[in-house]
Amino acid sequence: MLYRLTPTLLAAALVTSPLAVTAQEYSLRATANSNENDEDYDGLVVFKNYVEAASNGAIEVELFIGTQLCSNGVECLQSVADGSIDIYISTSGGAAGIFPYVQVLDLPYLMTSDRIAETVLQGDFVRTMREMALQDSGGTIRLMTIGNTGGWRNFANTKRTIRSPEDMDGLKIRTVVADLPQELTRALGASPTPIPWPELFTSLQTGVVEGTKNGITDIMGMKFPEAGLQYITLDGHAYMGALWWMNNDRFLSIPEDLRRVINDGFYQLQQATFASPKRKSIAAYEAFVDGGGEIYVPTPDEMAVFRDAAAPVYDWFQTNVDGGAAVFAALNEAVAAAEAAMAETDTRDLN
Numbered sequence: 001m002l003y004r005l006t007p008t009l010l011a012a013a014l015v016t017s018p019l020a021v022t023a024q025e026y027s028l029r030a031t032a033n034s035n036e037n038d039e040d041y042d043g044l045v046v047f048k049n050y051v052e053a054a055s056n057g058a059i060e061v062e063l064f065i066g067t068q069l070c071s072n073g074v075e076c077l078q079s080v081a082d083g084s085i086d087i088y089i090s091t092s093g094g095a096a097g098i099f100p101y102v103q104v105l106d107l108p109y110l111m112t113s114d115r116i117a118e119t120v121l122q123g124d125f126v127r128t129m130r131e132m133a134l135q136d137s138g139g140t141i142r143l144m145t146i147g148n149t150g151g152w153r154n155f156a157n158t159k160r161t162i163r164s165p166e167d168m169d170g171l172k173i174r175t176v177v178a179d180l181p182q183e184l185t186r187a188l189g190a191s192p193t194p195i196p197w198p199e200l201f202t203s204l205q206t207g208v209v210e211g212t213k214n215g216i217t218d219i220m221g222m223k224f225p226e227a228g229l230q231y232i233t234l235d236g237h238a239y240m241g242a243l244w245w246m247n248n249d250r251f252l253s254i255p256e257d258l259r260r261v262i263n264d265g266f267y268q269l270q271q272a273t274f275a276s277p278k279r280k281s282i283a284a285y286e287a288f289v290d291g292g293g294e295i296y297v298p299t300p301d302e303m304a305v306f307r308d309a310a311a312p313v314y315d316w317f318q319t320n321v322d323g324g325a326a327v328f329a330a331l332n333e334a335v336a337a338a339e340a341a342m343a344e345t346d347t348r349d350l351n
Helices: 007-016 039-054 073-082 100-106 114-120 124-136 179-187 197-206 216-221 248-253 256-290 300-310 312-320 324-350
Strands: 026-032 059-065 087-091 141-157 172-175 191-194 211-214 231-247 294-296
Touching (some): 039 087, 039 256, 073 231, 141 216, 141 256, 172 179, 172 197, 179 191, 179 300, 216 256, 256 294, 300 312
Parallel strands (some): 026 059, 026 087, 172 211, 231 294
Antiparallel strands (some): 141 211
């Protein structure tokens, strides 16, 4: 689908970023294995609009939504490496087969708010992961930015209100095949059950699984309440990071002034994906409650119990995941700095 620039947006971009180029010189093929209702698509539309306008037409961005170019994380990232795809967005689970340490984003209860997560994902932590991915891919796959795709993961189930890990005892919770979410589910007392995403509705309906760990927009988009999912606990155990990758040779082959435009475009994309789930989740939560669903918000003391129960997962990650110890330390350092900066600004702003 081509996105048409409005004259206002085009003029504004050209005023702020005049470039002495008028003819299209570069074409970037960008893909997302999602649909036009997804935050990934929102981000790509913003990216396309900005880059084409700010480059004065020197860069064209072609969008391929769905599985037109590739169908899964490993296949798509291989296509980025060989240059048949220029830009691709993956979840941490989708990239874990090639870059296992990106699962650090799925470690529970490390980033505790949007303010903390957004600060961390705009800093040196992302550059650390970029260097690790470039090294492991032989210099072919470049991490451009990390945005959001769906808000926060929460535990949801068909059986009962979850106020503590004890309430999860024995529940069959759907996970992806990756090891980390299964380790977390076990640590909290539930039974991890890997189920392909397209099969989850029927699995909830038939009792093959009794719960899942997803964001509210995914839950409502897939109509899981109709399959019996009626209880959500807003424990926010993981920020749903979206990793945006680009072929490194392609990026470096473009002149520096236009690389800056692309880099700025990824900033615009990131901001769009930060904002989009916040807006979409409002209607999704309202629809969930209107349909008879129950939402439970743990108290600070209850959250502390969840964090303590999940702590063994940190040791497992550092011991069993290649690069895990280094990236875990980098994330913790970034979170601590973000929390300190937030505390300082709150002191200034609240008094």
